[in-house]
Amino acid sequence: MTQVRTVDGRIAGRRGQATRARLLECLGELIASTSYRDVTVIDVARQAGTSPATFYQYFPDIQTAVVELANEVLREAAALKDLASEQNWTGRSGGAAAGALVDGFLDFWRQHDAILRVVDLAAAEGDRRFSRIRMKLFNSVVQALTEAITELQRSGKLDAEVHPAATAGALVTMLAASAAHTKAFDSWSVKEGELRSGLTRLVAWGVTGRKPS
């Protein structure tokens, strides 16, 4: 962890770090409760009980502060990796592994939906910083799934023509987008549990190429 600095290069002390953290926290709350488009520096400062100038002491603009928030989320996402790597995807335990991955993803997304939404948008708009974060966010899981698929191919249990990374990426993308739009599933009268088991089935088959038991 590099040292926390103010915009003009000074090293922030204990109090400064507390203010900075409070600003980030309030920014997170605002993003969650209002439209991303409407979040302004003044709002954040007010919410944190301070002034705009104080905000600009720690962040050059809102975007940068959001990047910071996203990086925090990224750090927490490390836990997702364990759900995908070192798992046994064949047989009965394969279904369990897929189920755990799906649950983990949905829960993680629900927990951080506001920030992840913004990351998604900014990444799609081409902002490099956010693309990087989104990529890293998925990377561990995608890589774990890719390896699992490659391994199954090596042992002859799966067609060689399946492209491991494409399949893994598509599955992870599906999980993320489904988590972000659970409301849409509501409108199709799909209940939470049905969505989870549907996703689980698709993930299990996508990885193994075989009907899950």
Add this chain to the structure above:
Amino acid sequence: MTQVRTVDGRIAGRRGQATRARLLECLGELIASTSYRDVTVIDVARQAGTSPATFYQYFPDIQTAVVELANEVLREAAALKDLASEQNWTGRSGGAAAGALVDGFLDFWRQHDAILRVVDLAAAEGDRRFSRIRMKLFNSVVQALTEAITELQRSGKLDAEVHPAATAGALVTMLAASAAHTKAFDSWSVKEGELRSGLTRLVAWGVTGRKPS
């Protein structure tokens, strides 16, 4: 089609409709070329060679104008329906149907990515108008796939425990999100063609429960 009206309730004539259309067109260009957050009424007006006041004559705010744009996209999306309904999903033609659906989806998304991005965000943030549009956008395809799955179940070719709408919704969500984030696949070194065939395989199996030929 109801008559085009100004904000203060008057019916717009030929010239007015042209200006309105030009404003919408410029809004579309701006959303495509700059960050959604930064698109302002003044920018749109300037781009269209008119004044902000003129914009407010036809739209109460930017959101409403974006809704209008999204509705245009929705109208064009009718073509997607044909790619999913009345298809034969079994056997060799099933793979072709899935491939056509994937291609259609990716192309459609690429063509309208900027607006669809905004629709996605606003829908995720809970804006009813955009949720509705997004839902309708997917609805025809989701329903077609749901029916296909249900039909396969009725004829005993697919496990009864598969939830048709959940599966169809997840697949369509996967297609949309994959299309919106093709750059992410770049970073995983997945080429366009590999993505298409990977998605095709997942869609074909998701619908039929059988390995595509």
Add this chain to the structure above:
DNA sequence: ACGTACTTGTGTCATACCGTCAGTTTATAT
């Protein structure tokens, strides 16, 4: 305890955008 050096927070200002109005220009009907 006190003064000094440094960090943190505030008040203020120029600028830019928003949304509205009164009023001018352009089209249409008689």
Add this chain to the structure above:
DNA sequence: ATATAAACTGACGGTATGACACAAGTACGT
């Protein structure tokens, strides 16, 4: 040609933005 309605514009008050100088607070050595 004239009346009437539609379309557009310039300008304005109000407000958020972002930058800066300076005041208030804090830690630390003596």
